[in-house]
Structures are given as C-alpha cells and as structure tokens.
Amino acid sequence: MNVTTPKGTALAPRTRGGLLAQPGLWDTDVRPPADAGEPGVARVDQLAGFRNAVINVRLATTAVSLVLAGTGYAEAGWAVVVAGLAIIGNTAYRSLVPLTYDGSPRDQALLLTEVALYWVILAVTGFWQSPLVIASAGVLVVAGFAGGFRLSLRIGAATTISLTIVGFASTEWTPERMAEAIQWTGLLLLTAVIASYGRRISGEANRQASVNLDRISQLTDANTLLFNLHRLAQTLPASLDRTEVLDTSLSKLRGLLDFDRGLILLVDETDGSWTIARRQGVELAGPVAPVDLPDPARKALSTWRTARQPEAGLDGHGLHPASTGGLYSPLTARNRLFGLVAVESSELVYTERDRQALHAFIEPLALAIDNANLFTRLRQATVDEERSRIARELHDRIGQSLASLGFEIDRLVRHQRSGTDIGDDLVELREGVRSVTGEVRETLYDLRSDVNEDKDLEHAVSEFARRVAARSGLRVNIDSRASDRLPIPQEREMWRIVQEAVINAERHAEASTVTIRWRCDEDSAELEVRDDGRGMDAGRGGRNDSYGIVGMRERASGIGAALEIISEPEEGTTVRCYLSQT
Numbered sequence: 276m277n278v279t280t281p282k283g284t285a286l287a288p289r290t291r292g293g294l295l296a297q298p299g300l301w302d303t304d305v306r307p308p309a310d311a312g313e314p315g316v317a318r319v320d321q322l323a324g325f326r327n328a329v330i331n332v333r334l335a336t337t338a339v340s341l342v343l344a345g346t347g348y349a350e351a352g353w354a355v356v357v358a359g360l361a362i363i364g365n366t367a368y369r370s371l372v373p374l375t376y377d378g379s380p381r382d383q384a385l386l387l388t389e390v391a392l393y394w395v396i397l398a399v400t401g402f403w404q405s406p407l408v409i410a411s412a413g414v415l416v417v418a419g420f421a422g423g424f425r426l427s428l429r430i431g432a433a434t435t436i437s438l439t440i441v442g443f444a445s446t447e448w449t450p451e452r453m454a455e456a457i458q459w460t461g462l463l464l465l466t467a468v469i470a471s472y473g474r475r476i477s478g479e480a481n482r483q484a485s486v487n488l489d490r491i492s493q494l495t496d497a498n499t500l501l502f503n504l505h506r507l508a509q510t511l512p513a514s515l516d517r518t519e520v521l522d523t524s525l526s527k528l529r530g531l532l533d534f535d536r537g538l539i540l541l542v543d544e545t546d547g548s549w550t551i552a553r554r555q556g557v558e559l560a561g562p563v564a565p566v567d568l569p570d571p572a573r574k575a576l577s578t579w580r581t582a583r584q585p586e587a588g589l590d591g592h593g594l595h596p597a598s599t600g601g602l603y604s605p606l607t608a609r610n611r612l613f614g615l616v617a618v619e620s621s622e623l624v625y626t627e628r629d630r631q632a633l634h635a636f637i638e639p640l641a642l643a644i645d646n647a648n649l650f651t652r653l654r655q656a657t658v659d660e661e662r663s664r665i666a667r668e669l670h671d672r673i674g675q676s677l678a679s680l681g682f683e684i685d686r687l688v689r690h691q692r693s694g695t696d697i698g699d700d701l702v703e704l705r706e707g708v709r710s711v712t713g714e715v716r717e718t719l720y721d722l723r724s725d726v727n728e729d730k731d732l733e734h735a736v737s738e739f740a741r742r743v744a745a746r747s748g749l750r751v752n753i754d755s756r757a758s759d760r761l762p763i764p765q766e767r768e769m770w771r772i773v774q775e776a777v778i779n780a781e782r783h784a785e786a787s788t789v790t791i792r793w794r795c796d797e798d799s800a801e802l803e804v805r806d807d808g809r810g811m812d813a814g815r816g817g818r819n820d821s822y823g824i825v826g827m828r829e830r831a832s833g834i835g836a837a838l839e840i841i842s843e844p845e846e847g848t849t850v851r852c853y854l855s856q857t
Contacts, residue, residue, distance in 0.1 A: 323375075325477070332416045337410055369389075416467075416470040538554050539551075539554070557595065569601065581630050582604075584601045600625045603617045606644060613641075613645065616640070677711060680708065683704055725770070753790075755793040769802050772831065792804075809847075
C-alpha cells in the first residue's frame with residue numbers, strides 16, 4: 276500500500292525481507308514506499324535526525340557503565356578490562372563514523388553485529404551480574420531510533436531472553452539472580468520503548484514541520500497572487516455600464532498575464548448564440564459556435580473550470596495557428612454560464628500558476644459583467660415602468676381634461692358657423708385651459724415628488740395631502756406610527772401606492788374624506804388608504820384600462836408585499852398593503 280504524504284515529508288524505510296522487515300501491530304511509524312530497498316531507489320537514513328542524540332546516549336551509557344564497573348576491575352581481572360576497552364573503542368568509532376540505518380540488509384547486519392558485540396561483552400563479564408550491563412542500553416536506544424517499536428522490542432527481547440537462558444544454563448540458578456534478571460530485562464525493554472516513543476514524537480514533529488513549511492510556501496505564493504489581484508482589483512471597472520466593463524477587461528487582464536490574443540465571448544440572451552463581445556489579435560467574426568473553439572476551451576465550458584492548453588502545446592488548433600499556449604476560463608454567475616474568456620500566446624506555454632491566476636481574476640470580472648447586464652435590464656425595466664406610470668397619470672388627469680377641451684372646441688366651431696355669439700363660451704374655454712395647465716403642473720409635481728434619505732413616507736404623504744385638499748377640497752386624514760423605515764426602494768413603492776389610491780378617490784370615487792393609516796417597525800409595514808366614496812363594482816380591478824389599480828398591484832408585487840382592495844358600491848374603498856421584513 277502506498278502512503279501519500281504532504282510535500283517534503285520524510286518517510287521511514289520499509290525493509291524488503293528478513294526478521295526485521297515483517298509487519299506487526301507495533302509498526303505505526305511512517306515508512307517509505309515498499310520499493311525503497313530496490314536498486315535505483317533513494318533510501319532514507321532513519322538515524323540522520325537523531326545523530327547527536329545517539330552519540331550522546333552512547334557516551335553517557337559508556338561512562339556510567341565504566342564508573343559502575345570501577346570496583347570490578349580488580350575482582351574480575353582482565354575480562355572486565357578488555358570488555359571495558361572494547362566498549363570505549365566501539366563508542367569512539369561510532370562517534371566518528373556514526374551508524375546508519377535505511378532498512379537495507381547491510382545496515383541491518385551492522386546493527387545486529389553491534390548487538391552481538393554487547394551480548395558477548397555481558398556474557399564474558401557475568402551476564403546480569405556484569406558491571407557493564409548498563410552499556411547495552413545504548414544499543415537498544417539506537418535500535419529504537421532506527422526502527423521504532425517493532426525493531427527495538429524484538430532486539431531487546433531476543434537479547435534479554437538469550438542472556439537469561441545462557442546465564443542460567445552456565446551458572447547456578449537462585450531466586451536472587453532471577454529477580455535481578457527480571458529487573459534488568461524490564462529496564463532494558465523500557466529503554467527500548469522510550470527510545471521508540473521518542474522516535475515517533477520526533478517523526479510527528481518533523482512531519483508537522485514539513486507540512487507547515489509546505490503551507491508557508493503555498494501561503495507565500497497565494498500572498499503574491501492576492502497582492503497582484505488586489506492591484507488589479509483597484510483598477511477593475513466599478514461601472515455598471517457593460518460597454519465600459521468590456522472595454523477595460525482585456526487591458527486589465529494584460530496586467531496579470533502576457534498574451535498575444537484575447538477574446539471575450541458572451542451568450543446572447545435572446546437566442547442563446549455565442550457572440551464576440553471583445554477581441555484582440557483574433558480574426559474571428561460573427562457568432563461563434565462552441566464546437567469551433569479549441570479543445571481546452573470546450574473543456575472549460577463543459578466543466579465550468581479554467582483550463583489550459585496541453586503540455587505539448589496547441590499544435591495549430593487554437594484561436595490562431597501561431598498560438599503555442601492558451602488559457603480558457605468560463606464566465607459564470609448565479610449558477611449559470613454566460614460567457615468565455617480566452618487568452619493565447621505565440622511564445623509562452625502557460626503554467627498551472629498562470630491558470631490559477633486567471634481563475635482568480637475571472638470571478639470578479641464575471642460578477643462585474645453580470646452586474647452590468649442586470650443593471651442594463653433593470654434600467655430598461657425602470658424606463659418601461661416610468662413610461663407606464665406617466666401613461667397612467669396622463670390618462671387619469673390630462674387625457675380626460677384635454678378630451679373635454681376638444682369637445683368644447685368642436686361645439687364652439689359649430690356655433691360660430693351658425694352665427695351664434697361664442698364670446699362667453701371662449702371665456703369659459705380659457706378658464707378650462709387654465710385648469711388643464713394647473714393639472715399639468717400638479718401632475719408634474721406629483722411625478723417629481725418622492726421619498727429619499729431625508730424625506731420619509733409620512734413627510735411625503737403630508738405634503739401630498741395638503742396639495743390634494745387645496746385643489747379638490749378632499750379632506751385627508753393621516754394616522755402614522757412608524758418606529759422604523761423601509762429600504763428606500765420599498766418605501767418608494769409604498770408611497771406610489773398611496774398616490775394611486777388617493778388620486779382614485781379624488782377623481783373617481785366622489786369621496787369627501789380619505790384616511791391614510793401607516794405602520795412600520797423592524798418586523799413589518801402596513802399601509803391602508805380608506806375613502807368614503809361610492810365604491811367600485813365587483814371585478815373592476817381586473818379591467819385592462821384600470822391603470823391605477825393595475826399599477827398598485829404591480830408595485831406591491833415588485834416588493835413582495837400583499838395587496839388587498841375591498842370595495843362595495845356606496846360603501847367606499849379600502850386599499851390595504853402589507854409587507855413583512857422577517
């Protein structure tokens with residue numbers, strides 16, 4: 276089983292055969308791939324990171340064992356002296372020429388040779404009664420650092436068991452000697468376990484350090500990229516005009532990438548065809564079918580991910596025969612695909628980092644283009660809405676008055692032809708023209724009247740009520756209790772509904788009193804306009820020429836409010852609009 280590790284992580288070797296290579300429960304250390312021992316495959320020295328620790332442990336155990344054996348030289352004779360010199364020589368040699376261990380048969384043999392050396396030293400100096408027992412702990416520490424729990428415990432168990440068996444076979448067995456054997460066995464095995472655990476902790480620390488270094492490297496690259504994107508973002512078009520956004524897109528993109536040809540394709544919302552919005556160094560003209568695009572471009576459109584040319588280059592199949600490298604990124608927003616940005620070069624083969632840079636650049640660009648498209652549609656919808664609003668105003672006010680003037684003029688023409696005196700009628704006609712002029716002035720004032728940051732709905736309604744009372748004598752009562760305000764677009768639509776309802780009462784209902792009730796807090800808003808006029812017949816609100824009622828319904832629907840119109844003949848009319856803000 277191959278183990279994938281973070282970049283730069285050092286792996287411990289897995290031996291290819293023999294006693295030391297068998298997998299087991301305790302083998303939890305990270306190891307290299309199983310072919311690490313094969314020719315041509317680099318090996319990792321597991322003791323490289325513990326070099327100083329191994330040397331210090333060797334020196335310490337040697338010194339302690341020699342001190343403890345000081346009284347035994349005279350009693351044991353030359354055996355202890357020669358063994359002590361052997362230990363000193365081995366320690367000095369391994370301090371100058373450290374032991375390596377990469378799991379190869381050679382390194383296994385060298386480690387086992389050192390284990391055998393210390394076994395012989397203990398055997399000739401008294402087994403567990405040897406004054407040099409503590410020196411054998413050094414080789415178990417080396418085994419623990421080299422191979423972890425499995426290796427150190429196997430060597431420790433084999434060494435202690437064999438020493439106990441041979442020692443009891445060659446000398447007399449006593450309970451005291453057995454207790455001594457058990458104590459030394461436990462001490463040496465504990466030493467092996469501690470060394471193995473130290474290896475594991477050190478390995479985890481090294482792996483974490485490697486992961487952190489890799490993350491730091493990635494963060495450094497990301498920081499450089501974000502800094503470049505930040506500089507570009509400062510120059511990206513903040514305009515909601517699509518022409519301006521498209522005109523500056525390729526030039527801003529050049530600040531991030533070098534390219535010889537650039538292309539922006541957009542989907543036509545009317546028929547779904549792909550049109551060339553902007554191009555630079557590309558000879559394409561007219562609508563472009565996705566099947567005519569290079570393979571990486573089609574891949575980008577199908578996967579919604581930025582794609583780059585194959586490593587071998589475009590081989591003449593790009594947007595231009597001379598292109599050797601290219602990057603292609605889809606334009607997406609609101610879970611829909613609406614365009615493609617392509618850049619190609621005649622000299623460069625773009626890297627993965629270039630692809631990531633373009634991918635990061637495209638997201639704000641796509642949002643800017645989509646915002647511009649939405650604003651264009653919104654602006655057109657606003658124009659259409661204003662046209663409908665003006666049409667309603669002209670129909671309800673100016674249209675009827677002008678029609679009456681037309682009828683009056685026709686009557687005067689007939690009277691003049693019959694020789695009838697029309698002097699008094701002309702005076703009345705002049706008054707009628709003045710009245711229409713006043714209505715035009717009032718209509719224009721109402722059209723310009725609006726709510727804004729400084730003038731809330733209550734203020735606008737109060738001014739409007741005074742003008743209505745002055746021109747028609749209609750009494751308007753206002754009951755307002757607002758502890759909060761709606762967002763301006765929603766409050767504006769509520770204000771227009773008030774206008775529509777009051778004007779309908781003024782012109783058509785023959786009402787004498789209108790009551791406007793307004794409530795608004797952080798949770799909801801409620802508007803009610805009630806008149807005491809003659810009311811309307813059932814079904815009137817559905818007529819296509821009922822501009823006022825249709826307009827109120829459209830405005831309420833546009834802000835997500837519920838509109839209710841209650842009217843009965845001779846019972847008056849109530850317009851109620853409710854908007855929840857939760």
